[in-house]
Amino acid sequence: MTIRFYKVNDKYGCFSNFSKHGFELDGKYWPTSEHYFQAQKFVGSIYEEEIRVVESPMDAANMGRDRDKPLRSDWEEVKDEVMKKAVLQKFQTHPDIREILISTSPEEIIEETTGDYYWGCGTKGTGKNVLGKILMEVRSTLESGE
Template sequence: MENDSIFFYSVSNAYGQFSNFALYPIKIKGKIWQTSEHYFHAQKFSGTEYENNIRKASSPMKAAEMGRTRKVKMRKNWDNMKDNIMYEAVKAKFTQHEDLKELLLSTQDAILVEHTENDDYWGDGLDGKGKNKLGKILMKIREEFQE
C-alpha cells in the first residue's frame, strides 16, 4: 500500500471509525466523552455549564450543532487552539481503543483523507482543495505510533 489514499467520512462506510462521529468514548480531564466530536465542540466553551451540556448531548450530530451556536460566548483564541484540541481528542481515541490503533497502523503509509463537501478545513472539501486537517492529524498520530 504505497502512498495510496484512503477516503473516509460516513461512520457506516469503510474506515468510518476515523470519523469523529464514530461511537468510541474517550476519557480526557477525568471525564468520559461519548465521541471525539463531543469533546472537540465542548472545548469551545471550556469551563462553562455549556461545555457539560455538549458532553451530555444525545448524539455527535447534536454535539456538533450545539458547538456551532453563536448564542453562547466561545472561549477566546479558539481558532488558534482548535487544531491542538482536535489532536488531543483524536490521540485519546486512538490510544484508548486498541482496535482503532491497529486499524490506523494497518493503513501503513496511505494518505488519509476526510472526503466531504461539508468541510474544507477538517476535510478535503470533496474537490481535494480542502486542508484535510483531520486526515493530517490521523497521519501524524499514526507516525507517532510507528516510531
C-alpha cells in the first residue's frame, strides 16, 4: 500500500508542511514547517522574521516564492537539508504525529501534488517526490531512536 497525502484535512494531512504542528528550531518558534522552510530562503534578512510571524502557511509560502526578495545564494544546495531539518523537528516535537508517521512503515509515502514535480509527484506522477522521500528518511530515523 502506498501512503498518499496532500491536504491538511486528509487522513495523513499531518505530513503536509501546512499542518499546524509548530516547533522550536534555531532558537525561534515556527508555526508550521512551511513557515520555517520558506523563511530559510532569506536567513539573516528582515524577510526571515516577516515570514516566521505571518498568520497562515499559505501566506508564508507566497512570501517565500516572491522572487522580488533576494534569495540566499546557496539555496539550491541547501534546500533539501533545510526541509529535512524542519520535518524531523516537527515529528520529534509532536508524539501524536510521530506515531502516525512510524505506523506507515514500510510503505512508500508520496506527496500527491498537481503542479510540483520536485517536492511531490506532480500531475503525471513522474515527479521526484522529495518531500515523500524525506518523510520516509525521517520515519527511519525515528524508528531507530536516533
